[in-house]
Amino acid sequence: MPFAPRLIALLHPPLSHPKLTLRFALPPPPTPPLRTLAPLDNLPPLPEYGSAISIKNLSFSYPSRNSFDTGGQPLILNDLSIDLPKGSRCLLLGSNGSGKSTLLRILGGRHLTKTDDMVRVCGMNAFRDTKLNFYRAYLDCDWGMRTVAFAGGGVPLQADVPVHGMMTKLQEQYPERRDEIVDMLGIDLNWRMHELSDGQRRRVQLLLGLIRPFEILLLDEITTSLDVCVRQDLLQWLKKETEERGATIVYATHIFDGLDDWPTDMMYLSDKGTCEWQGKLNELEYYQELKRNNHPAKMLAVADHWLRAELNERRKKRKLEKAAGSLVHEADPTLRQGGYASGRAIDMSTVGKQPTRTGRISDVRGNAGKMDMVSRTAGDNMEVS
Numbered sequence: 001m002p003f004a005p006r007l008i009a010l011l012h013p014p015l016s017h018p019k020l021t022l023r024f025a026l027p028p029p030p031t032p033p034l035r036t037l038a039p040l041d042n043l044p045p046l047p048e049y050g051s052a053i054s055i056k057n058l059s060f061s062y063p064s065r066n067s068f069d070t071g072g073q074p075l076i077l078n079d080l081s082i083d084l085p086k087g088s089r090c091l092l093l094g095s096n097g098s099g100k101s102t103l104l105r106i107l108g109g110r111h112l113t114k115t116d117d118m119v120r121v122c123g124m125n126a127f128r129d130t131k132l133n134f135y136r137a138y139l140d141c142d143w144g145m146r147t148v149a150f151a152g153g154g155v156p157l158q159a160d161v162p163v164h165g166m167m168t169k170l171q172e173q174y175p176e177r178r179d180e181i182v183d184m185l186g187i188d189l190n191w192r193m194h195e196l197s198d199g200q201r202r203r204v205q206l207l208l209g210l211i212r213p214f215e216i217l218l219l220d221e222i223t224t225s226l227d228v229c230v231r232q233d234l235l236q237w238l239k240k241e242t243e244e245r246g247a248t249i250v251y252a253t254h255i256f257d258g259l260d261d262w263p264t265d266m267m268y269l270s271d272k273g274t275c276e277w278q279g280k281l282n283e284l285e286y287y288q289e290l291k292r293n294n295h296p297a298k299m300l301a302v303a304d305h306w307l308r309a310e311l312n313e314r315r316k317k318r319k320l321e322k323a324a325g326s327l328v329h330e331a332d333p334t335l336r337q338g339g340y341a342s343g344r345a346i347d348m349s350t351v352g353k354q355p356t357r358t359g360r361i362s363d364v365r366g367n368a369g370k371m372d373m374v375s376r377t378a379g380d381n382m383e384v385s
C-alpha cells in the first residue's frame with residue numbers, strides 16, 4: 001500500500017477495529033455505593049400547628065407590565081379565606097387561568113403578598129419563614145426548563161449528569177426513602193439527564209422533590225407526562241404519606257382519572273379568583289349523590305359540573321358584550337405579525353385609548369400592508385390606524 005492511504009487507514013480505523021468493538025461492548029458502569037449520612041437532626045424545630053394551611057382574606061394581583069402604572073391590575077385571587085387541616089389530601093380545582101398556580105406559588109413562598117401574615121403554612125409565614133423550606137416541598141412543571149429570552153419557550157435541562165449524581169447529599173441522608181421512591185417511580189439511577197424523555201425527567205424531578213420527608217407538599221399539575229401505572233403508584237404512595245406521617249398535600253390538576261377516592265378535601269377556585277367551595281369531600285352534596293348512583297367518574301363529573309357553568313356564563317357575557325359593541329381589543333403597538341420587532345419608538349400614552357400607532361416608517365411599512373396609513377407626521381415617523 002502506498003504511504004498516504006496507509007497513513008489514512010491508521011488514523012481512521014474501520015468500525016470493526018477490535019479496540020472499538022471492545023469499547024462499545026463494555027457494560028454500563030455500576031451505580032456507586034451510597035455513602036450514608038445521618039439525616040438532618042439539627043433541623044429547626046417545627047412549631048405545633050393545627051391548620052396546615054391558613055389563609056385570611058387574601059387578594060392578589062400581579063404587577064403591571066407598565067412599571068409606571070400603579071394599581072388597577074385585575075385581581076387573580078379575590079378575598080380568599082381557606083383553612084386546611086393537617087393530614088389532608090386536597091384537590092385544587094379551577095378552570096384555566098383561575099389562579100391555582102398563583103395560589104400554590106404563594107403557598108410555596110414564591111410570591112410576596114401585600115399584607116404580611118395573611119398566609120400561614122404549617123403555622124409559619126409562607127414567604128418570610130425560611131425554615132419552612134425544610135418541611136415544604138413544591139413541585140411544578142417548570143423544573144428542568146430554562147426560559148429562553150425572546151424565544152418564549154423552554155428547553156429541558158441539558159446537563160450530562162446521572163441521576164445518582166444529582167443532589168447527592170440529600171440522597172445520602174435518606175437512602176432508604178430514596179430507594180423506596182426509586183422503586184415506586186421505576187427510575188434507573190444510571191439514567192443521564194440529557195438523554196431522558198419528558199416522563200422520565202418528570203420521574204427524576206419527583207424523586208428529588210420527595211426524598212426529604214415533607215410536612216406539606218404542593219403539586220402543580222405534576223403528573224402530566226407520567227404513564228398510567230406510575231401515576232397510580234405515585235398517588236397511592238402519596239396517600240400513604242398522609243395517612244402514616246400526617247403530611248398534607250395540595251394537588252392542582254386537570255386530570256381526574258384515578259382520583260375519585262383519593263382526595264379528602266377539595267378547593268374550587270372560580271374564574272373570578274374567589275374560593276367557591278372548600279371543605280371535606282364527604283360534605284359535598286353533589287359528590288355524595290354521584291357516589292350513591294355509582295357514577296364511574298365522580299371527580300370528573302364534579303369538575304365538569306362547576307366549570308361548565310362558568311364557561312356558559314362567560315360565553316353569555318361575551319355574546320352580550322359583542323351585541324352591545326363593547327368588546328374592544330386593546331391596541332398593542334408592539335405587535336406586528338405576531339412579533340416584537342416593531343416595539344420601538346412607541347408613544348405609550350396612546351396605547352389602549354385609540355387604535356392608532358406611531359412608529360418608524362420601516363416598522364409601519366413592514367406590516368405587509370395590513371394597516372391603513374392615515375397621516376404622516378414629521379420626519380421619519382408616521383401614524384396609522
Ligand SMILES: Nc1ncnc2c1ncn2[C@@H]1O[C@H](COP(=O)(O)OP(=O)(O)OP(=O)(O)O)[C@@H](O)[C@H]1O
Pocket residue numbers: 062063076094095096097098099100101102103
Ligand atoms: N407572572 C405573571 N404575570 C402576570 N400575570 C400572570 C403571571 N402568571 C400568571 N398570570 C395570570 O394570572 C392568572 C392566573 O394564572 P395561573 O397560572 O395561576 O392559573 P391556573 O389556574 O394555574 O391556570 P391553568 O389551569 O391553565 O394552569 C392568569 O390570568 C394569568 O394570565
